[in-house]
Amino acid sequence: MDATAPPGHIATPQDAGGAEEIRLEGISKVYADGTVGVAELDLTFAAGELSVLVGPSGCGKTTTMKMINRIIEPTTGRILLGGEDVTRVDPDRLRRRIGYVIQSVGLFPHQTVRTNVATVPRLLGWDKKRTRARVDELLESVGLDPAVYGDRYPAQLSGGQRQRAGVARALAADPPVLLMDEPFSAVDPVVRERLQSEFLRLQADVRKTIVFVTHDIEEAVRLGDRIAVMSQGGHVEQYASPAELLGKPANEFVADFVGTDRGLKRLAVTGIDLADLEQPPVVHVADGLADARAALERAGARWAVVLDDDGTLHGWLSADRAVGAGTVGSAARRMEAWVPADASLKTAFATMLQLEAGWVAVLDGDRFCGVLTPASLHAALRRSVEGVEPETAGAAL
DSSP: OOTTSOTTOOOOTTTOOSOOOEEEEEEEEEOTTSOEEEEEEEEEEOTTOEEEEEOSTTSSHHHHHHHHTTSSOOSEEEEEETTEEGGGSOHHHHHHTEEEEETTOOOOTTSOHHHHHTHHHHHTTOOHHHHHHHHHHHHHHTTOOHHHHTTOOGGGSOHHHHHHHHHHHHHTTOOSEEEEESTTTTSOHHHHHHHHHHHHHHHHHHOOEEEEEESOHHHHHHHOSEEEEEETTTEEEEEEOHHHHHHSOSSHHHHHHHOTTHHHHHHTTOBOOGGGOBOOOEEETTSBHHHHHHHHHHHTOSEEEEEOTTSBEEEEEEGGGOOSSSBHHHHOBOOOOEEETTOBHHHHHHHHHHHTOSOEEEEETTEEEEEEOHHHHHHHHHHHHHOOOOOOOOOOO
16 A cells, blocks of 8 residues: 555555455444444455355345445444455545446446446546447457447346447456355346356456355356355355365355365366376377388377377277278368367366267477376366376276
8 A cells, every 4th residue: 555645545446456354353333223244254365366255145245245335333342454454435436446246237328338338437437438348348348249239228238238338338447356146146147157157267367366156156166266154154164275175175054055075166176287187009190001000000009190290189099990091181081079188077078978988188389298188187177186006097099
């Protein structure tokens, strides 16, 4: 923060550079009738990370988030934003520093999309040229062509488009913090998955400090860098990375909440490690079929990967097609089952199932890295959580 700022001053988004850490120290909310909405919480949301609050209805996750921007005033405790206690500053100035996206979007129906997105920059006194450039930039970044959608009204947009506009409005003044309260739950599953993908892409670019509320553990696992599982009364049962949460639930409540299929969910948050790949025999398109068959027999394998002359993946060749006097290229089959090296184990497993394949090739660009089999995939998943030593996959090639 600016050491020369007067007491009670909170930096505007123009002052704030990049993301900022949020720290809750002993934050609680107790209502007049004695009902405890949130017990004393001590949580830190790291700068530039997306932290998810998840739990059953009534567990205090939305209340916790609303206390951060003081829509709800905490009963006890401190909220530190970038090291400054924001419970002691003007709440209106605080909210201009924090982007806010809600389930119902909250766009002003009588204003165009462009005017909606420009709301906070106008309040901050930005000039028209700067505001227009920022709005158009953001509409582009969330997949809304400003020339097409900028002058439309919210009623002329689909639900998914309104959500995109809501995210753009929250980011308009480049706030260091973004609060999101079940922003994608009001759209159908297909649109929801698309919005999640677009938001992850956007977050990779802007790296805001985000607190995201959802009741959906699958959404939490897909989006979150860290996840806080909350129970009734606003207690945090576990705060951990998705892989740790799914692999090592802290207690029975967390295990029940994440579900008995947590092993499958964990596939989505576990990347492919090249050390887990198996290496089948490799032949080249110009090789003779007799030579390829001899190579398969020496390896005791039923098939081989076929590479082009430049080493890129061409396809595969089974032993029963490695006959005759032709070349490997004339008998090779197209490789349908493959994934990029940066894919998750879930993507690899889904590809196996969809194509009914016993293995899936892994490519780094055009370079062939190896294959995952069901057994090596399972070994990789176990190791990601348990830290066990590598084991032999045991899958016959």
